[in-house]
Amino acid sequence: MLKVEGLRVNYDAIEALHGISFEVREGEIVTLIGANGAGKSTTLNAICGLVPVSRGGITFMGEDLVGLSPHGIVQRGISQVPEGRRxxxxxxxxxxxxxxxxxxxxxxxxxxxxxxxxxxxxxxxxxxxxxxxxxxxxxxxxxxxxxxLMSRPRLLLMDEPSMGLAPLLVREIFSIIQDLNREGVTILLVEQNAHMALKIAHRGYVLETGNIILSGTVAELLENEEVKRAYLGG
Known part of the structure; x- marks a missing residue:
């Protein structure tokens, strides 16, 4: 459904994304996990047309998104729940x-x-x-x-939905994310709470300082010693 290839994004002289590539298949929940400043929000904003792409490709259902306006991307079926709610x-x-x-x-x-x-x-x-x-x-x-949801998205991008919420509300929001996925919405989830993200996702990618350093099924990432040490407190 979504294919990102060699994506580079610059903020003036600073390169925030160093040629990352990943994909989201229809019907999946895919999570991007990583520390603050890893480039997760920049990735979502590039997909939405909110920050310019320096190099690389973004295709959705086979159509090139690079250079399209944000509202044109919404019309094609992508919507974002931004960090901090806004x-x-x-x-x-x-x-x-x-x-x-x-x-x-x-x-x-x-x-x-x-x-x-x-x-x-x-x-x-x-x-x-x-x-x-x-x-x-x-x-x-x-x-x-x-x-x-009011734009009827086929692909929903979610940026840190658990931020600042009490644990009970976090569980409620993640339950809703699962319900939406069961109803046919494909989801790309950016989340610092790696425990919760990997609990509901099908596959994941680990982003570190603008590079994807690991990828795999949720089971593979949960067993990875580096992921355990850096993101799961073990």
């Missing part, structure tokens, strides 16, 4: 969800999808007129996820 604080919950559907034209279908988001996240329905900035961290994470 809800529109001064808009209501409902208006945030509508922003997620801004590339769509069918108002009735958008309304149906909004009702599905409310069914999945009843707390958002209770607070639909509330300003997003007044929600708790967990509620904002649900809103960011609901907003991404």
């Amino acid at each position: 809800v529109f604080a001064n808009l209501t919950v409902e208006d945030n969800l509508l922003m997620g559907a801004y590339t769509r034209k069918d108002a009735k279908a958008v309304r149906r999808d909004m009702e599905q988001v409310y069914e999945r996240f009843p707390r958002l329905k209770e607070r639909y007129r509330q300003l997003a900035g007044t929600l708790s961290g967990g509620e904002q994470q649900m809103l960011a996820l609901g907003r991404a």
